[in-house]
Amino acid sequence: MSIAINKQKCVGCGRCRNVCPGSLIKIDESGKAYIKYPKDCWGCTSCIKECPVHAINFYLGADIGGMGSMVHTEKNGDILSWIIEKPQGDTIKIDINQRESNKY
């Protein structure tokens, strides 16, 4: 699995770059973020949760059964929403209240 950064959306704040536990994200000459080592991504989604403009998506590699869905998160107060855009066009949104515990 890895991530994809949408350069059009990126505002170059560098937050994704700071937080990546593998130091995999760099900033290019035009001030935009890019992933320098895509194969080294752990899939922890830390960068995605940091991005203020939702420019980063993650996806599963085909070698582990990925079908092309792109995933990002949006945060509103205590609600962390996971937005999964399927390649066919439909979108699934799962809201998690961060004040509520997992039940299992």
Place this chain on the structure above:
Amino acid sequence: MKTEKLTTDILIIGGGTAGCYAALTISENSDKKVIICEKAHIKRSGCLAAGVNALNAYITEGRTPQDYVDYAKHDADGIVREDLLLTMSERLNSVTHRLEQLGLVILKDENGKYVTRGNRNLKINGENIKPILAKAVEALPNTTILNRVNVIDFAVKDNRIQGAFGIGIDDDTFYTIEAKAVIIATGGAAGLYKPNNPGFSRHKMWYPPFNTGAGYAMGIKAGAEMTTFEMRFIALRCKDTIAPTGTLAQGVGAKQVNSLGEVYETKYGLTTSERVYGTVNENQEGRGPCYLRTEGITPEQDESLLKAYLNMAPSQTIKWIESGKNPSQQNVEIEGTEPYIVGGHTASGYWVDTKRATTINGLFAGGDVAGGAPQKYVTGALAEGEIAALSAVEYVSENDISPIESSNIDSHISEVENFLTKKDSHFTTEQLEEAMQSVMDSYAGGIKTNYRFNEKQLDIADYKIKQLTELSNSLYAEDFQELMYIYELRERLTVCRSVIAHLKARKETRWHSFAENLDYPNKDDKNFNKYVNSRFENGEIKIILRDLVPGGKSYEHSN
């Protein structure tokens, strides 16, 4: 290349679970100056980057710390340090309460009591557990956090710690850090063996791929006594996504079934290694693939599982969504991972006393690098961070800085400069890493051989790992990040050698899969109800067999 020299009371290497908690503890109990060196950024580094959805080590009502000791001892078939497990278990609940004060959400019932899962687990929302810890650490006075400074070696003289050397991958700087005491909290080692999916998703693994065994390697090189590297950890995981299975097994009671639908887990036993071994065996005997039986769970359970996995291993939820089927509609296929060395789950690591003092004076260890106490999980790592911190505070009140000689600094600088000098080598760090993983996979009990090995294979592995270590001397790094990759590879090679030596030394099979020696397929209590320890001396690994520390007794170093 710039150089910088810093001085502090206590240096903490690794800003993960144990390291962060050690910093909090020092600040609460002293005014000592602390530097934390973190190879990435403490906000999301270490095992907890993506989150965790349960605390697996808690003493629930009616249970005692000794019960936890007994559980871990049983799971490791006796090869544990009961004194370490007990001192850890006694702190599990207080560190949990502290985490809750810091902001962690823990599930409670209507009377305000924690809701438990089984005998030892609490249910939480742990997506943000690491940012919570990091925020508390960032607010501490007297604590300097050096993010993106990767420590490459200890400075040790006459078996006394003097500090450490590091490379700043953002500022192209060579750091020399002198400290009165050092806490090593770097985590375990991933990436020694060829992973489940060696291609594009090679880092989609259970343990952080960025934990490369640095702490083990530095300890080995400095001549610290190390223990139980032969107890490898192999996780039973959801296939492909390598997501945890505990939430399915314990949370919704899903049983392990083979492709005929037969529940096989009871046939092999329920310890951690037996669960893996059973799965390997069912596959080998033609009854694979194996699954966790989730078919038939309720829609509410489905929904909760999708959320629970988003809070710790999001790819599993994506996989369910992409397949168009929820867990209630399809069983979850499972497989064993490649082996890791990780003292938070098995007993591998530094040989320490109950104060978490290593055999090097002034060096303390906590979390995944500390040996003897398996089944630590998050709270156990916090507890050990706390103990190591208290011991370090005590140590620095009695001991001053032991200055690092300039000759030692110079030799480390010239090593770094050598790697930064372009040379005529055909090999890249990545190539050698893949070669190392192939060697370990084929000859030291990787996935390829169903985790099994014999002595002849181990000898080949040892020979080839030494060759690769030689080759790594001539690697070239274009920048400091690549320099870090060279050091990470060399750390792994150092750990591999010790793992091979330990696997060879335990001439029995006590744990299937974890250390399955085909030359000695049975357990041998007479000769091996012991710890296999080692010390690196004059370029060779010297094995030391030690008698078990009996329950109720505490081991002390006798230098």
